[in-house]
Structure formats: structure tokens, C-alpha cells
Amino acid sequence: xxxxxxxxxxxxxxxxFVSVLKAFSLLPPSPSTKSTRMSxxxxxxxxxxxxxxxxxxxxxxxSIGFYQMAKIAVTPSIVFAEFxxxxxxxxxxxxxxxxxxxxxxxxxTVTDLQFHLFGACVALAWIVPSAVNKILWSRLQQQxxxxxxxxxxxxxxxxxxxxxxxxxxxxxxxxxxxxxNLSNTLVIFGSAILGFLLQWSGALALx
Numbered sequence: 001x002x003x004x005x006x007x008x009x010x011x012x013x014x015x016x017f018v019s020v021l022k023a024f025s026l027l028p029p030s031p032s033t034k035s036t037r038m039s040x041x042x043x044x045x046x047x048x049x050x051x052x053x054x055x056x057x058x059x060x061x062x063s064i065g066f067y068q069m070a071k072i073a074v075t076p077s078i079v080f081a082e083f084x085x086x087x088x089x090x091x092x093x094x095x096x097x098x099x100x101x102x103x104x105x106x107x108x109t110v111t112d113l114q115f116h117l118f119g120a121c122v123a124l125a126w127i128v129p130s131a132v133n134k135i136l137w138s139r140l141q142q143q144x145x146x147x148x149x150x151x152x153x154x155x156x157x158x159x160x161x162x163x164x165x166x167x168x169x170x171x172x173x174x175x176x177x178x179x180x181n182l183s184n185t186l187v188i189f190g191s192a193i194l195g196f197l198l199q200w201s202g203a204l205a206l207x
Contacts (some may be wrong), residue, residue, distance in 0.1 A: 044136045044151075045158025047129040052159070053166050054126035061119030070123035072102045077131040085135075137203060146204035 052194075075098055082088040140146045200207055 040136070040140070041154050042158055044133065044140070045155040046162055047133045047136065048155060048159045049130055049162035049166065050129035051126060051133045053163060053170055054122055054129065057170055058119060058123045060125055061116050063122060066116075066123065070127060073127050074130045074134070075102065077127050078134055081135060091143065141203070148200055152183065152203065 055067075058070065062070070079090050079095075079098070083090075138153065140151060141148065
């Protein structure tokens with residue numbers, strides 16, 4: 001009980017970190033709103049919430065090995081979606097490199113596989129928003145000149161709203177059933193710092 005809150009609560013202090021950067025004028029200016037439709041930012045925030053929510057539920061019901069196996073499927077999904085939507089092709093060396101990496105991760109985690117029907121369905125459902133999230137984020141940074149931090153500032157509030165709406169469905173007992181002692185709270189805020197750095201580095205890589 002309350003597991004989803006433990007896994008997802010770091011996004012709230014994560015938003016505080018970005019707010020502090022904004023308050024001290026450390027965030028790069030955002031591109032003109034005329035160049036990026038609000039619906040695009042809204043869609044990105046929404047799919048980010050689905051990706052985070054489904055990922056947490058997948059970890060709740062699946063072993064780490066199965067979670068990693070599902071994660072492998074995100075990469076070919078991105079390649080396929082970009083080909084269908086934008087006719088973007090991947091060179092043969094990149095295809096070979098992705099194949100080697102996918103096989104390596106699969107071999108490393110196959111001994112930890114534990115099948116759970118509901119968990120497997122959640123993992124499959126997580127692949128789609130995760131792929132869309134990375135595609136949209138990459139295109140906004142590469143083609144519309146968004147920086148990683150400014151895009152995080154714009155999309156995190158939208159993501160938080162949808163995550164808060166999903167909490168009663170994904171983890172009904174929620175916040176009140178979790179033991180909010182000092183040790184647990186410090187661990188959660190520590191994970192928020194790591195989560196902030198992780199998303200920042202991932203966003204820079206996508207850009």
C-alpha cells in the first residue's frame with residue numbers, strides 16, 4: 001500500500017527544484033509560443049504522466065528483469081513510430097548497435113524473468129506513451145529550439161496534474177497509508193534529486 005506514492009512522490013520536489021531555478025532566472029528562455037502549439041506541450045505532459053504511472057505499476061507487479069525486457073521494446077517502437085510518422089530511417093550501423101545492446105540487456109536479465117499477466121499488460125501499455133514521450137521531447141528540442149530545462153518547466157505541472165488524477169486508480173490507499181517518518185522522507189527527497197538529474201541528462205541526450 002502506498003507503493004505508487006513512494007515511487008512517484010519525488011516528482012513533486014522535482015518540480016520545486018525547477019521552480020527554484022526559475023526564481024533565480026537560471027532557466028533558459030522558452031521559444032515563442034507561436035512556434036510551439038500549447039496542445040503539443042499538453043500532449044507531452046500527458047504522455048509523460050502515463051509513462052511514469054505505468055512504469056511504476058509495472059515495477060510493482062513485475063520483476064526487475066521483466067521490467068527491463070519491456071524497456072528494451074521502447075527503442076524499436078521509437079524507430080518504427082518515427083518511420084511511420086516522419087519517414088525517418090535509421091542507418092544500418094545504428095540498427096546493428098541497437099540490436100547488440102538489446103540482446104545484451106535481454107541476456108543479462110533473462111534469469112530474473114517472472115511472468116504476471118496484469119503486470120505484463122501494464123508493461124505493454126507503458127511502451128506506447130514512453131515511445132511517444134521520447135519522440136515528442138526530441139523533436140521539440142531539435143526542431144523548435146527548446147532547451148531541456150525550459151521544456152521540463154513547461155511540462156512538469158501538466159504531468160503532476162494527471163499523475164494526481166491517476167493516483168486513486170493506480171494506488172487507492174495512497175498517501176495516508178504510507179509511513180512518512182524522517183528516514184523515509186529523506187530517502188524520497190534524495191530520490192527526487194537523483195530523478196531530477198536523471199531526467200535532465202536524458203533530456204540533454206534527446207536534444
